[in-house]
Amino acid sequence: MMDVIVAGGGPVGMMTAALLHAAGVTVEVYERDCEINPQSRATTLHPRTLEVLTMLDHGQRRISDVLVAEGIQVPHAHFAMLPQQLDYRDLDTPYPYLLTIPQWRTEQLLAEHLHAHAIAVHRGAEVTEVEQSADEVRIRVGETWRTARYLVGADGAHSLTRKATGIDFVGTTPNVAVFAADVHLTEPMSSSQFFWSPVAGHAATVPLPGGIYRVFGAEIADAGLTAEQVRRRQAEQFTLADLREALIRICGRDFGVHNPVWLSRSSNSGRHAEHFREGRIMLAGDAAHVHLPAGGQGLNVGLQDATNLAWKLAAEVNGWAPERLVGGEAGYDRERRPVAQRLVANTLAQDALMHTFSDAGAALREMVGGLIARHGEVSGELSGWLSGLAISYQRPDAAHPLVGTKAPDIPLAEGNLLRALRPDRFLLLDLSGDLPHVVSARVDVTVVTRRPTGWDGVAVALIRPDGHVAYAAEGYDGLSEAISAWTEPRHQPAHLGEL
Ligand SMILES: Cc1cc2nc3c(=O)[nH]c(=O)nc-3n(C[C@H](O)[C@H](O)[C@H](O)COP(=O)(O)OP(=O)(O)OC[C@H]3O[C@@H](n4cnc5c(N)ncnc54)[C@H](O)[C@@H]3O)c2cc1C
Structure with a gap:
């Protein structure tokens, strides 16, 4: 019997499979789509994500080496698209910057890693049913049932694994419809631009590799909606003409947007799984948490979920996991669910700062922006959180203060x-x-x-x-x-x- 099945071969599923395999676990991935999703979606990798991607090889190099060579290094990160930005340059990491790179490229490198290590990824294979007993899990793909000792549900926001396991997805209902597009501009820009108006809405333009720009934002008319209105707005087609008109209303010009690669609308729903583990089934990535795309965190937190989960699950499969790793104080759910809760909370806070289109909203933005501009405690806390470097896990009372923190990239007798x-x-x-x-x-x-x-x-x-x-x-x-x-x-x- 296979040790672990991963449902969903997006970035989080592939990362989980790669790390499980590296720990000596037999694993296979079932992915509904026949090809990697070609949309950019997440364009941002934060420092901690580049650190964890350093664990996986790509030929003679590490996946992070390839990404860094191809992406755009940006020394600043935004919080709620405030013009006063967070400075990553002094962060204690080999990657003191945001890396702008389309999500499909990260997925491609993960897929190449799995292929090079002969880890089976079954594409065009939708999981339609999930069951578990005391000894095993079973998934249905087409007419066949596959069995394994454990199942990781990395099958995205609408996770069948989560629903079939009966795990609640708790959080807020959406009230804002946001737009996002990857386009070309006739007015090239070398850095990100942010626009916010209390009477029109907000928008941002972010340069991506290859001369493409991510343009995203929300109009005042798309804020304060009911959940049903948001759903209907998302179902409407979002066209290049819609984007142009929205930009003119918000920014006063459309920057010559043309040749769209991708246009879409999403929402500010913020939810997380009530449990990350139920018996032999675990959830990771968007299957475990969704939120407003703000600050580029979804992919990042998902890949960090995979990193937290894989070694513990491997220890359990391989029979040496102490109780603390299985369901105890250092278990996957105990460590990662609070991270998801804080993720949802920080994106809700950004939501308030971005979408409160009023004089009060303008005052709030000015105040928080002023605190960030001091480059003191507030910006330090936000940088630590968004970069992923300050995420630490529970420390027993009597333990040394370093316990639970992420170790820096310490120079060792051999390497780092x-x-x-x-x-x-x-x-x-x-x-x-x-x-x-x-x-x-x-x-x-x-x-x-x-x-x-x-x-x-x-x-x-x-x-x-x-x-x-x-x-x-x-x-x-x-x-x-x-x-x-x-x-x-x-x-x-x-x-x-x-x-
Ligand atoms: C517009 C937009 C912009 C974003 N921007 C950012 C950003 O800047 N930074 C950031 O970090 N994140 C961003 N995100 C979020 C990011 O794209 C997701 O967090 C990330 O894709 C999550 O990875 P995942 O592997 O958990 O889920 P997914 O990427 O959704 O992968 C899940 C996979 O499971 C497969 N699947 C689903 N159901 C089944 C099934 N029943 N059987 C088999 N396979 C199944 C799907 O086909 C998919 O391949 C953005 C998202 C959107 C929509």
């Missing part, structure tokens, strides 16, 4: 931390140079050659396969118990020599 991560291995970092000999089947020991900022006094740190700090301490007492607690189902103490 991000390129040393493996989805089935922990890294034990020796920062003192006198770490006792450690014997554990799932831990690689490595020496740190340059101590990162904020790690003063730390002698040893255990890094999870997804790059977060599992344990850190200034001495070695408790190290063997910590290793066992993370890597053994029954917490047999690891053996430390010569303590």
Whole structure:
């Protein structure tokens, strides 16, 4: 029997399959569409996403290397399309920028990775039914039923997996219809432009690779609608003429938009799955959360879901997962559902800032923009959140303050931390140079050659396969118990020599 079936071969499904395979799990993907979706959709990769894409190879390089070589590096990110932007240049990452690259290219590279590693992706294969028992999951594709030990539902916003499993999708109903288009302009721009008017609406133009621009926004008449009105607006065809007229009303000119590649309307519905796991079935990506496309976060948070999920599920499949990883304090649902809740909350906040077309809305924008412009705590918090770098997981009360945080890309005796991560291995970092000999089947020991900022006094740190700090301490007492607690189902103490 297959270990894991992934329903949905979008970016999140492919990333999950790639990491599961790298951890020694047998996995196959069932995807409804015959080809990769050619629409740009997500145009933005944030720093943490480039970091996790560094875990996957593409020939002699990593997927992130290929993306960085092809995309446009933008040093600033926007929050609610405010003109005062967040500065990514000082972020502690090898990727201190937003990378503008169409989603289809990220998907293409993931598909090439799966192909190179002989991971089966069944295209034109729609999952129509899902069942689970105490021992297995079953999915129906056409006339056949396939069986596996676990199922990951990465089948997008309308996830059949989520519905068939009876998991609620809780959140807000939409009241704004937003437009988005990929077009050419006769007035080229070298950087993003933002327009907001309390009497007309808002719009933005963002340069993409290949001379194309993402143009998006909302008109005042499309805000404050009922859910039914939003649904009807989305069902109407959105044409180039509609886009031109909307831009003239909002910006006073249409920038010479022509040759559209893609035109669409979406909504500001913000929802997340009530549980990310039910028995042997897990949800990831848009299947687990949807929101207003604001700040380019959907694809990013989804790929980070996959990174959090894959190593834990692999540990469970391979029989060594301690309770804390299965349903305990470090379980997938316990760690990623709060991230989805905050994602929905921050996009709702952006929604209010973008779509409150009134003098009050203008005042709110001016105030928040002013706080961001100070480049202090507010912009630091927002940058940490949007970039994905400040997402940290629960830290037990007595634990070192680094526990749960994402480790920086620390220089190691050989290479750097991000390129040393493996989805089935922990890294034990020796920062003192006198770490006792450690014997554990799932831990690689490595020496740190340059101590990162904020790690003063730390002698040893255990890094999870997804790059977060599992344990850190200034001495070695408790190290063997910590290793066992993370890597053994029954917490047999690891053996430390010569303590
Ligand atoms: C206009 C727009 C702009 C966006 N801009 C951004 C942005 O700038 N930045 C950002 O991060 N995100 C953005 N997003 C969101 C981003 O596109 C999604 O978050 C991302 O695609 C989620 O990936 P996923 O793999 O979870 O889901 P999807 O990409 O939806 O993939 C799900 C896959 O499952 C397949 N599938 C569905 N049902 C079944 C079934 N029953 N059986 C088999 N296969 C099935 C689908 O065919 C699809 O390939 C945008 C989205 C839109 C619509």
